[in-house]
Amino acid sequence: MNAFTHIDRRSFLVGASAGGLSLGMSLSFTGAAEAAVTMPEVNAWVVVKPDDSVVIRVVRPDMGQGSMTGLAQLVAEELECDWSKVSTEYPTPGENLARKRVWGAMNSTGSQAIRSSQDYVRRGGAAARIMLVQAAADEWKVPAAECTVEKGVISHKGSGKKTSFGKVAAAAAKIAPPDPKGIVLKDPKTWTIAGKPLKRADTIDKVTGKHSFGIDVKLPGMMIAAIRQCPVNGGKVKSFESARVEGMRGVKKVVQVGEEAVAVVADNFWNAKQAVLALPVVWDEGKSADVSSETIAAILKAGLDADEAFVGNRIGDAKEALAQPGVRKIEAVYAYPFQNHATMEPMNATALYTADKCEVWCPTQNAEAALAVTIATSGLPADKCEVYKTQLGGGFGRRGRADFVAQAILIAKQLPGTPVKLLWTREEDMTHCSYHPITQCKLTAGVDEKGNVTAWKMRISGQSIIASLAPERLENGMDPATFQGLTASAPEGAFGYNIPNVLIDHAMRNTHLTAGFWRGVNSNHNAIYVESFIDEIAHETKQDPLEFRRKLLKPKQLAVLNAVAAKAGYGKPAKGRAFGLSSMNTFGSYVAACAEVSVVDGKLTIHRIVAATDPGYIVNPALVERQVMGSFVYGLSALLYGEISVKNGAVEQTNFDTYNVMRMAEMPVVEVILAPSGGFWGGVGEPTISVAAPAVLNAIFAATGKRVRSFPLMNQDLGTV
């Protein structure tokens, strides 16, 4: 492996922040070269330099959620090093591949970054500690078991000898690593680095403009590309008149990108954008040119009563239970629109292609997926391709895809030897997303004379993410991810209510828009449907929503619900205020929210949210709190304003003026209860989004008597019931 080239390329990017504490790319060229030459790693996770500074390598992208800090805490905890001497580094997917994926999966998606790698990163840290201690013991000719470690200092009590990690690192590197399976990890109750609210190392870079995102990549001789994709997804370029824009200021080349797009490469972004907008293009919009939100809604509506559907959860016989004499039926239909991720940094990637090498710099949530696309699109062998992950200006699931990487390479291939940075305009980003799927849902509950719920029937009709992005992962045609938070017992997310007869199924109705993973994924609309309808049943049967839930909820989910209700003062609202509740089990965690709202003359104010999460274990409480608070902004933005609509096959919203999001003035106070109960590892970044909207919707009902069943709220009149 050509480590030097990789590190050289990486340091290109750091530029301004080289020598700073920039997480993930903290090594300057000289520093890296020194480490490689004189300081072999102890193992893949840990490099200790002679001055006792420690470089921890982890590979899950940090897009602000703090995974780089959290994973480093876990490694450092087992390593027993001095946290103040830790910096982090992010290996490339090429390095990972060349080393048989020693660092494991490189994706930060599905709230996986910590929970899916916590076990092996801790073992990595512990193995390095064992090797370092063994090296000291060998030097002192004492049994390793008699040595102790604290903050990177190894001591032997009997002889009074002391040394530090930096002094024995070279010897440790030569020791055979212990079998990771035999390592006993620390009891989290004894953690001193993990579990603590330690600070991120990159905050100064983020407030001085030095944090280097994909959009900031600078390479010698680099040109900038602006793209225009067919407005109708699935459509193609028929023809375009390059000559009309080739003479425009700064324009270097006009190119077609795949079948569906054209791009202009120029000396700066503004010139590229002006030219690509001026470029006359004839599109073949294809068979979806007459699709509209209305036609999509009609297809989904038909799916609500279709005979065939994929069953995600069947307990007892809901249909029969509903047909029993004396059983009262309660029914409601809901609809949830498409959403755009709208990451603050629009999609972009920089590619440099030559006949024997293809390199890509990009903000990605999955560098291995970006590398796979690089290999496929460049047509070069894997060892001639590399991807350097830059910092990400938000991800939210959108950057798990690599469509923009493929485009950058297709452009760069037409300019061999010239680095090309492709940057999407916000308008392209808004209209060519992989959208949060659109669904409708019909819910039917059966209630006996005593007010007990005997049956729960739930039909979801709408788009499948897996069918859009990874059809090979469908299971006999079914998309299991649709049932997030709705399964009978999956630890990833089970239906929270004990009801004897349950039928939850999915009539898959795909549209021509691409569906994708949008922070919170299917649990967002599933939670709205379940938690709003639970409230509807409570109201119809004249029961308090909290007491009603208490009768039906499974224990861990009930525990977080009780916690938010108690802290919020549920049951005792201030004058003019009302409370709403929701809870969910998703991404392996148990979450709940209690919203406090008022509605005056139809105007909603969300005053306060009390949120609780039980993710099993918490590696950095300060960062978890921030994830929970931020998740409410994401979830409530969608509830208040979020809707992607379709006309003549094209997305109608183009920018933040038509796809509004929440700002400071609307931000409620979010109080966070961290309630880790131990024994399992759940996710953090996404689960609480799901409870944001239903808590507010239930509070709106409590305040006004108005039950909102379609979204966003800006289209609803809350002033009339």
Next chain:
Amino acid sequence: MATLNVNGKTMTADVDPRTPLLWVIRDSLGLTGTKYGCGIAQCGCCTVHIDGVATRSCSVPVSAAAGKKITTIEGLAIDGKLSKVQQAWVDSEVPQCGYCQSGMVMAVSALLKDKPKPTNDEIDAAITNICRCGTYQQVREAIHAAAKA
């Protein structure tokens, strides 16, 4: 050729005079701390100070900025010492991804010059920048901390 005074230095760029200041700062001058988020004065990512006034640089042609004093995020710290707003941001650990934060810090710095002790309502009215990571609660806390500093 545009001649600009940026962070106390005179700089020139060979661009169309209609080019938005944002792209001159980023692509011609290489000061990439100022970000692009929307291009239509909606998000605030591109906020700089022009003669001390917080301005969304995506919507100002470079010709209109000539001869004026422009400050970008890179010009806020003096001799490596963070401004009090930047320091409050570090102390409250405001940023998540960080992409919106240059604009936030610039907008808040201008606000505090006008209103050294802003109320929550004044903050809500003045700071309309978008943060998709949802750092608003930390932003508010840090503004009050900076006002006290």
